[in-house]
Amino acid sequence: MNTILALGMPGGWEWIIIGLIVVIFFGANKIPEIFRGFGKGIREFKEASKEIKKEIEKDSSEDKK
Numbered sequence: 001m002n003t004i005l006a007l008g009m010p011g012g013w014e015w016i017i018i019g020l021i022v023v024i025f026f027g028a029n030k031i032p033e034i035f036r037g038f039g040k041g042i043r044e045f046k047e048a049s050k051e052i053k054k055e056i057e058k059d060s061s062e063d064k065k
Contacts, residue, residue, distance in 0.1 A: 010018065026034060
């Protein structure tokens with residue numbers, strides 16, 4: 001028996017349904033706070049990855065000397 005799972009990005013109606021569920025669970029006033037938290041987390045992740053990249057480049061340049 002072959003089962004194929006087609007998982008991809010949600011389409012238009014799916015995003016609307018997801019948005020309605022979020023509003024029902026969290027309320028309209030909490031949504032900006034949630035997205036601010038997501039944005040802050042993404043920003044911190046990017047900064048940490050840049051620092052790691054700099055450390056790797058620094059170590060590799062020291063090894064070449």
